[in-house]
Amino acid sequence: MRLTWNAVAVFVLFFASMSFAASPAAVEKSINLAKEWLYKQQQNGNWEESQAVEKKANAQSPKGGQFTGRTALAVLALLSSGESSQDPRIKSAVDFLLKTPTQGVYALGLRCQLWLQLPPTPATREAMLRDSKILFTSAKQTGNAKGMYDYAPGSSKAYSHSRSQYAVLGMWAAAQSGVEVPDSYWRMVEEAWRRNQETSGGWTYMSPKDNEHPATPGMTTVGVATLLITQEYLRAQDGVQCKGNQTNDAIEKGIKWLGENMDKFATDKSYSRDFPYPTLYAYERVGVASGLRYFGGVDWYDKGSTWAIKKQSEAGNWGSGQSSLFSSVAETSFAMLFLAKGRAPIVISKFRYDNGKKEANWNQRSRDAANAVRFIGRTIERELTFQVVDNKASLEDILEAPLMYIAGNEDVDWTDADKAKIKAYVEGGGIVVANADCGNASFTTAIKKLAKDMFPDSEFGELPQDDLIYTNYYPRKNWKTKPSVLALTNGARVQMVLFPQADPAKAWQLQDSKSRLELFELPADLLLYAVDRQNLRYRGERYYISDNPSIKPKTTITVARLKYAGFWDPEPGGWRRLSNLLKRTRSTAIETKPAELGKGQIGDAKIAHLTGTYEYSFTAAQTDEMKKFAEAGGTLVIDVAGGNAKFATSAESALATMFPDQKLETLPSDHKLYATPVGGTADEIVYRNYAIRNGVGRTTTPRLQGITINGRLAVIYSREDLSVGLVGQAVDGIIGYSTATATKLMTRILDSAIRLPPDNSK
Numbered sequence: 001m002r003l004t005w006n007a008v009a010v011f012v013l014f015f016a017s018m019s020f021a022a023s024p025a026a027v028e029k030s031i032n033l034a035k036e037w038l039y040k041q042q043q044n045g046n047w048e049e050s051q052a053v054e055k056k057a058n059a060q061s062p063k064g065g066q067f068t069g070r071t072a073l074a075v076l077a078l079l080s081s082g083e084s085s086q087d088p089r090i091k092s093a094v095d096f097l098l099k100t101p102t103q104g105v106y107a108l109g110l111r112c113q114l115w116l117q118l119p120p121t122p123a124t125r126e127a128m129l130r131d132s133k134i135l136f137t138s139a140k141q142t143g144n145a146k147g148m149y150d151y152a153p154g155s156s157k158a159y160s161h162s163r164s165q166y167a168v169l170g171m172w173a174a175a176q177s178g179v180e181v182p183d184s185y186w187r188m189v190e191e192a193w194r195r196n197q198e199t200s201g202g203w204t205y206m207s208p209k210d211n212e213h214p215a216t217p218g219m220t221t222v223g224v225a226t227l228l229i230t231q232e233y234l235r236a237q238d239g240v241q242c243k244g245n246q247t248n249d250a251i252e253k254g255i256k257w258l259g260e261n262m263d264k265f266a267t268d269k270s271y272s273r274d275f276p277y278p279t280l281y282a283y284e285r286v287g288v289a290s291g292l293r294y295f296g297g298v299d300w301y302d303k304g305s306t307w308a309i310k311k312q313s314e315a316g317n318w319g320s321g322q323s324s325l326f327s328s329v330a331e332t333s334f335a336m337l338f339l340a341k342g343r344a345p346i347v348i349s350k351f352r353y354d355n356g357k358k359e360a361n362w363n364q365r366s367r368d369a370a371n372a373v374r375f376i377g378r379t380i381e382r383e384l385t386f387q388v389v390d391n392k393a394s395l396e397d398i399l400e401a402p403l404m405y406i407a408g409n410e411d412v413d414w415t416d417a418d419k420a421k422i423k424a425y426v427e428g429g430g431i432v433v434a435n436a437d438c439g440n441a442s443f444t445t446a447i448k449k450l451a452k453d454m455f456p457d458s459e460f461g462e463l464p465q466d467d468l469i470y471t472n473y474y475p476r477k478n479w480k481t482k483p484s485v486l487a488l489t490n491g492a493r494v495q496m497v498l499f500p501q502a503d504p505a506k507a508w509q510l511q512d513s514k515s516r517l518e519l520f521e522l523p524a525d526l527l528l529y530a531v532d533r534q535n536l537r538y539r540g541e542r543y544y545i546s547d548n549p550s551i552k553p554k555t556t557i558t559v560a561r562l563k564y565a566g567f568w569d570p571e572p573g574g575w576r577r578l579s580n581l582l583k584r585t586r587s588t589a590i591e592t593k594p595a596e597l598g599k600g601q602i603g604d605a606k607i608a609h610l611t612g613t614y615e616y617s618f619t620a621a622q623t624d625e626m627k628k629f630a631e632a633g634g635t636l637v638i639d640v641a642g643g644n645a646k647f648a649t650s651a652e653s654a655l656a657t658m659f660p661d662q663k664l665e666t667l668p669s670d671h672k673l674y675a676t677p678v679g680g681t682a683d684e685i686v687y688r689n690y691a692i693r694n695g696v697g698r699t700t701t702p703r704l705q706g707i708t709i710n711g712r713l714a715v716i717y718s719r720e721d722l723s724v725g726l727v728g729q730a731v732d733g734i735i736g737y738s739t740a741t742a743t744k745l746m747t748r749i750l751d752s753a754i755r756l757p758p759d760n761s762k
Contacts, residue, residue: 491613492642643735
């Protein structure tokens with residue numbers, strides 16, 4: 001499947017008229033309110049409208065009988081919203097479901113999804129087998145309805161796309177749990193949905209041959225979502241041989257239809273059959289399964305969550321409850337599923353790039369990233385997702401994912417726009433993960449050339465066997481095969497990794513974790529390293545601070561960045577982020593000026609910053625210039641990027657040369673630097689986990705050191721990292737301060753040297 005879809009017309013969701021976006025905090029509040037309301041509706045351990053267990057065969061009940069369906073849906077929504085399966089209220093509902101059979105297709109589809117989400121037990125495995133068997137044998141086998149479903153098993157020829165989608169969701173859950181579902185089933189389902197797609201690209205409530213209903217957003221979203229599922233089982237092999245990007249014309253036509261028609265949802269009376277909250281849930285499934293963050297330029301979760309929160313009642317529920325099929329309990333559960341599952345942390349940005357003037361082979365394995373992310377999510381017991389982006393996406397959106405995945409099998413003529421976006425991503429704290437599809441040597445060369453163009457002072461080298469990435473999570477020593485992994489680093493953190501030959505994307509595409517487990521644990525290692533094992537953020541939670549051109553700073557501070565023949569500027573993104581922050585909070589911009597040491601280029605700057613990550617011997621001219629700068633009234637700030645011990649030794653040696661009669665002294669916690677109007681106190685100091693484990697210990701005391709000249713703090717030295725901290729991403733392996741503390745400390749340092757305007761954000 002080719003996930004470009006650039007030809008899609010402007011896609012305006014039915015809630016696109018909203019002028020503001022729901023914040024992550026607002027989403028959290030909404031979900032919590034909904035959970036409270038939903039628990040209040042529970043009776044006798046369940047959420048059924050009728051508390052009497054249905055005695056008759058479900059097929060003889062109205063709508064085929066969906067008894068237990070609301071309970072399964074409610075529990076699914078609660079678990080997806082973070083509730084524990086051990087909560088007594090959840091356990092009582094699960095006990096009710098285990099003891100109460102059903103044959104309703106809606107109910108069975110929801111139950112199977114729930115069994116997958118619960119911790120596996122003999123009882124849930126048996127329930128999954130029982131329920132999925134009913135779904136499997138209930139599929140229609142003849143006529144226009146072949147591959148579709150009615151409300152319940154039976155000889156009736158009746159069916160609908162609405163009923164059928166839930167059956168397929170149930171079978172998908174069963175397959176993911178280990179139930180063997182034959183390819184013939186997925187083939188029959190796919191043929192049915194492709195057969196029933198309108199020439200326009202949309203889907204109606206039934207086949208166009210069997211009804212006069214128009215195509216709707218609700219049915220088109222489920223059509224696309226269903227074909228994304230069948231593609232996973234029927235076309236996994238298509239990308240194995242690296243013959244170009246996978247395509248799926250039916251899916252692309254469906255996406256195109258959505259882009260051209262969804263803006264009519266709220267006003268077109270012909271869409272009255274659509275239920276908005278199940279449709280929201282379907283949008284989440286399409287967005288998450290495809291990796292598309294945008295439909296025609298619109299962020300579906302941003303707009304959907306804003307609309308949903310505005311529609312939520314003060315009590316916490318959604319919907320009127322007037323529909324017998326979708327009661328307020330069901331509508332609330334669907335809204336919760338959209339909000340909770342849609343906000344899952346985005347951990348991989350799969351990059352769509354061009355090769356000169358044509359599209360590159362960036363998506364030969366359309367399910368590689370999705371399947372890798374699914375495996376990682378299961379191993380760490382956290383729902384995760386991925387997104388597809390290109391150079392037109394904002395850096396803020398791309399950086400929501402700590403990993404950027406780039407795949408290909410050809411030499412690449414990188415465009416300037418692609419190079420600029422990838423470089424900005426790395427400097428913004430992200431890690432690029434590149435895979436040479438089919439072990440293609442030309443692509444490996446292309447990635448190395450890209451890296452050299454972006455970071456000319458760095459070279460790829462084999463990731464050391466004892467590297468933290470290999471030893472702190474899933475140990476490389478336990479892998480039966482040990483793939484080659486090339487890494488590019490700035491001396492503080494890994495910036496890029498390249499798989500030149502192992503081709504783990506092939507295993508991801510085929511979901512072959514049983515025989516190639518190490519190739520799945522490898523991206524898990526990279527992700528856990530990138531987020532320091534704990535800093536996964538919900539969608540919309542961002543550390544990156546972009547420039548706001550509409551803010552005109554009243555003050556500009558010039559900071560001389562001291563340049564030498566070494567890694568003098570390992571993290572340029574840190575100062576950009578701090579400048580953008582101060583523009584927003586203090587109407588103050590920071591202009592960084594490279595100044596080659598020993599050449600008299602510091603000029604009239606009041607602050608000079610020296611950092612590095614490797615050993616370096618400063619010349620007499622360089623140390624003399626720094627000494628004169630400090631003695632003349634400037635503030636010399638030195639930090640050890642990443643906490644690298646070799647540069648620390650070099651910096652301390654240079655300071656000893658500059659000031660032989662003065663020793664660095666640790667600034668006391670009550671030093672005036674910490675008491676400036678910038679805010680906060682020294683007891684708020686937080687160190688990174690790696691620093692705590694490797695020498696700093698569990699302390700909340702700052703460790704800045706300084707040299708005072710004529711009663712003025714002229715030199716400020718931090719052996720603990722500030723530079724990586726300023727960037728904002730909580731990567732592992734850094735001996736230094738947390739990003740919040742690093743930002744706070746550097747702001748205080750600036751304030752002690754040049755009094756900053758007051759904080760206008762408070």
